Amino acid sequence: MENESATPRQRYDEAMAASSMRDAQFTTMSGIPLESVYGPDDGDFPGQYPYTRGPYASMYRSKPWTMRMFAGFGTAEDTNWRFKEIIRAGGGGLSTAFDMPTLLGLDSDDPMALGEVGRCGVAVDTLADMEDLYRDIDLGEVTTSMTINSPAAVILSMYIAQAEKAGVPRSRLGGTLQNDILKEYQAQKEFVFPPRQSMRLVRDSIAFTAAEMPRWHSVSISGYHIREAGSTAVEELAFTLANGFAYVELALQAGLPIDAFAPRLSFFFNAHIDFFEEIAKYRAARRIWARWMKDRYGATDPRSMQCRFHAQTAGVSLTAQQPEINIARTAIEAMAAVLGGTQSLHTNSMDEALALPTEKAARIALRTQQVIAHETNVAHVADPLGGSHFVEALTDEVERQAEEIFAKIAEFGDGSMLEGTIRGIEENWFQGRIADSAFELERALNDGRRITVGVNAFTEGNEEDQIPLLRITNEDEQRQRKRLADVRGRRDQAAVDAVLAELATQATDPEINLMPTLIAAAEAYASVGEIMSTLGGVFGRHVEVPTI
Amino acid sequence: MSGERILVAKVGLDGHDRGVKVVARILRDAGFEVVYTGLFQTPETVAAAAVDEDVDAIGLSMLSGAHMTLAPLVVQAVRARGVDIPVIVGGTVPDHDLQELSDAGVAAVLTPGATAEKIVAEVRRVLDGAPMTS
Numbered sequence: 001m002e003n004e005s006a007t008p009r010q011r012y013d014e015a016m017a018a019s020s021m022r023d024a025q026f027t028t029m030s031g032i033p034l035e036s037v038y039g040p041d042d043g044d045f046p047g048q049y050p051y052t053r054g055p056y057a058s059m060y061r062s063k064p065w066t067m068r069m070f071a072g073f074g075t076a077e078d079t080n081w082r083f084k085e086i087i088r089a090g091g092g093g094l095s096t097a098f099d100m101p102t103l104l105g106l107d108s109d110d111p112m113a114l115g116e117v118g119r120c121g122v123a124v125d126t127l128a129d130m131e132d133l134y135r136d137i138d139l140g141e142v143t144t145s146m147t148i149n150s151p152a153a154v155i156l157s158m159y160i161a162q163a164e165k166a167g168v169p170r171s172r173l174g175g176t177l178q179n180d181i182l183k184e185y186q187a188q189k190e191f192v193f194p195p196r197q198s199m200r201l202v203r204d205s206i207a208f209t210a211a212e213m214p215r216w217h218s219v220s221i222s223g224y225h226i227r228e229a230g231s232t233a234v235e236e237l238a239f240t241l242a243n244g245f246a247y248v249e250l251a252l253q254a255g256l257p258i259d260a261f262a263p264r265l266s267f268f269f270n271a272h273i274d275f276f277e278e279i280a281k282y283r284a285a286r287r288i289w290a291r292w293m294k295d296r297y298g299a300t301d302p303r304s305m306q307c308r309f310h311a312q313t314a315g316v317s318l319t320a321q322q323p324e325i326n327i328a329r330t331a332i333e334a335m336a337a338v339l340g341g342t343q344s345l346h347t348n349s350m351d352e353a354l355a356l357p358t359e360k361a362a363r364i365a366l367r368t369q370q371v372i373a374h375e376t377n378v379a380h381v382a383d384p385l386g387g388s389h390f391v392e393a394l395t396d397e398v399e400r401q402a403e404e405i406f407a408k409i410a411e412f413g414d415g416s417m418l419e420g421t422i423r424g425i426e427e428n429w430f431q432g433r434i435a436d437s438a439f440e441l442e443r444a445l446n447d448g449r450r451i452t453v454g455v456n457a458f459t460e461g462n463e464e465d466q467i468p469l470l471r472i473t474n475e476d477e478q479r480q481r482k483r484l485a486d487v488r489g490r491r492d493q494a495a496v497d498a499v500l501a502e503l504a505t506q507a508t509d510p511e512i513n514l515m516p517t518l519i520a521a522a523e524a525y526a527s528v529g530e531i532m533s534t535l536g537g538v539f540g541r542h543v544e545v546p547t548i
Numbered sequence: 549m550s551g552e553r554i555l556v557a558k559v560g561l562d563g564h565d566r567g568v569k570v571v572a573r574i575l576r577d578a579g580f581e582v583v584y585t586g587l588f589q590t591p592e593t594v595a596a597a598a599v600d601e602d603v604d605a606i607g608l609s610m611l612s613g614a615h616m617t618l619a620p621l622v623v624q625a626v627r628a629r630g631v632d633i634p635v636i637v638g639g640t641v642p643d644h645d646l647q648e649l650s651d652a653g654v655a656a657v658l659t660p661g662a663t664a665e666k667i668v669a670e671v672r673r674v675l676d677g678a679p680m681t682s
């Protein structure tokens with residue numbers, strides 16, 4: 001426990017004395033020694049409530065951010081090869097991109113999957129694909145992040161089944177499931193079931209991982225897609241944290257004590273091109289989360305109050321014109337995320353406005369992070385911009401505007417953030433605000449109030465740029481369909497039918513946690529599409545009312 | 549020249565709808581009547597909607613890379629209904645795919661960075677029956 005009578009500086013010094021330090025010279029290039037943080041002794045310190053300056057006292061002095069590069073394409077075998085490359089190249093964690101059919105809970109042989117199998121990520125149909133995806137990777141050591149939402153509970157079940165078959169018990173598995181369904185309705189639009197039924201699956205996975213998987217992050221509450229869909233920085237922050245409050249209220253309603261699950265919630269923010277606004281956004285996120293968790297939800301464990309996040313540079317900031325300029329954009333955005341105290345980071349590749357990245361482009365993106373980590377010395381001092389008049393004022397203003405949005409959402413829900421977010425979705429409020437902001441930005445670009453280099457200014461050279469692009473052929477689609485047919489031919493069909501029938505029965509009773517039966521279905525080699533359509537038979541389907 | 553009807557559509561599984569909504573508003577502000585299909589359409593549902601709504605052109609918004617599979621199917625589905633409604637593709641289309649899309653009957657392709665003026669001009673050009681440039 002923290003010593004209440006000590007000054008903030010004394011408490012900080014105690015926390016630092018108890019922290020492990022990595023082996024590095026914490027000086028400038030010319031040898032000037034650097035303190036681990038700067039500021040008045042009675043001021044804010046990292047690792048102390050409300051955590052504006054960082055969740056941990058030592059920040060990057062103990063451990064730099066994790067360079068977590070998102071990858072996935074083609075079949076599971078292809079992606080397994082890319083994963084091993086990432087580990088060899090010094091990437092600290094894996095991040096799995098699934099293809100669109102998988103994201104929407106469809107099998108690779110579904111007619112709607114045509115043209116999409118293995119295109120924007122890896123195709124996973126059954127446990128056999130998960131086995132190939134993580135083959136010869138020690139899942140007790142490497143942490144994995146899986147970007148999956150509507151079928152998140154299904155994919156988590158397959159991950160557990162696959163790891164346990166390989167001899168790693170679920171209790172040792174570390175990683176993150178995105179599992180953030182609310183932002184799907186608001187922004188990313190990869191939804192399957194209606195919101196309330198989807199939230200039941202989120203509740204089940206939060207409760208299950210809280211009980212059985214102490215190293216697992218059950219939900220990665222994601223603003224990234226909200227921003228990519230066109231929101232402002234403040235909207236990204238406010239909608240994301242509001243969604244976080246909704247998941248907290250969901251788990252509290254299910255009877256979980258706040259400190260039993262809140263430490264395993266994490267966040268995922270965009271790192272966009274407006275440098276200081278992004279840094280202010282991250283600082284405000286930590287402060288707001290800490291205050292709400294403590295004051296409104298009664299958390300007492302500091303870990304419940306610490307907003308930890310992953311960041312990814314902004315895909316929408318990349319241009320198809322003169323794509324090499326994107327390396328500079330990405331470096332600036334990555335720097336904002338680091339100065340803002342991110343726990344992990346993905347840097348986009350220069351060619352991603354055109355196609356999935358080539359291996360070389362992805363390597364340059366990783367190298368960009370390594371330059372920041374190892375050459376610039378910016379990781380020596382926590383929250384290096386804390387105390388700047390500008391950054392502190394901007395942090396306060398971002399927080400103030402976010403609180404205005406929370407008040408509106410609470411109003412929708414008659415005081416409940418859970419109801420407020422769901423009603424806001426059902427009434428297209430979030431979707432409308434995001435579309436308005438996207439259009440406003442487009443108009444600003446169009447009438448020259450905003451400049452994008454190579455697009456509406458400085459276009460000399462646009463004609464001469466040709467960089468090699470990754471081409472994905474339809475052969476992957478054929479191969480994946482064949483793999484699925486093989487698995488269907490080999491498995492015990494009676495066992496599959498039995499477990500799916502049991503799942504359908506359990507789905508009708510909202511009191512039942514579906515995770516154990518989902519794991520049994522994975523072990524029987526039931527496919528993602530079969531499991532999701534079984535659940536869909538009970539839950540129904542979500543249809544968005546098209547609005548411009 | 550106002551009052552022409554454009555169907556904007558998202559076909560396939562790609563849920564990225566930022567572009568389609570922005571383009572829909574640009575076209576609406578330029579005086580077109582714009583109908584949006586919503587997400588997760590098939591080539592068949594797009595062609596059927598285009599005929600039902602009696603539109604003058606179809607705009608397909610594609611981000612995921614599935615344009616080479618899906619855009620030609622939309623053209624075929626439209627032609628199979630015995631109508632000649634031009635199909636315009638907008639989105640992340642690499643240069644090396646342009647010729648094949650043109651050969652498949654796509655009337656125009658608008659790529660990232662196209663200005664509002666360019667989008668409106670291309671749609672007008674297609675409606676006037678001019679051949680594909682670029």
